[in-house]
Amino acid sequence: MRKYIFNASIIGALFGGVSAMRQTIRGPRNWRTILIWVIWLLSVVVAVGEVVEQSREAEDEYYDY
Numbered sequence: 001m002r003k004y005i006f007n008a009s010i011i012g013a014l015f016g017g018v019s020a021m022r023q024t025i026r027g028p029r030n031w032r033t034i035l036i037w038v039i040w041l042l043s044v045v046v047a048v049g050e051v052v053e054q055s056r057e058a059e060d061e062y063y064d065y
Contacts, residue, residue, distance in 0.1 A: 003055060009047035016040050 004010055020040045024033055 004048070004051055007047070007051050007054075009050050010044075013040070013044045013047040016043055 017040055020036045023036055027033065
């Protein structure tokens, strides 16, 4: 769980979520709002995938010895 919490890409995605929330509250509700949330969701998926890939690479290096 720590590997997800302290990863820079996850932290960046969370700050992106805060920005998306502010934009949703302040801005008009139109197709751009939906696009903001879709892009944020994709950034979270990519960030989690990056952490999983790093974890697999670390395990492979550990078991190669």
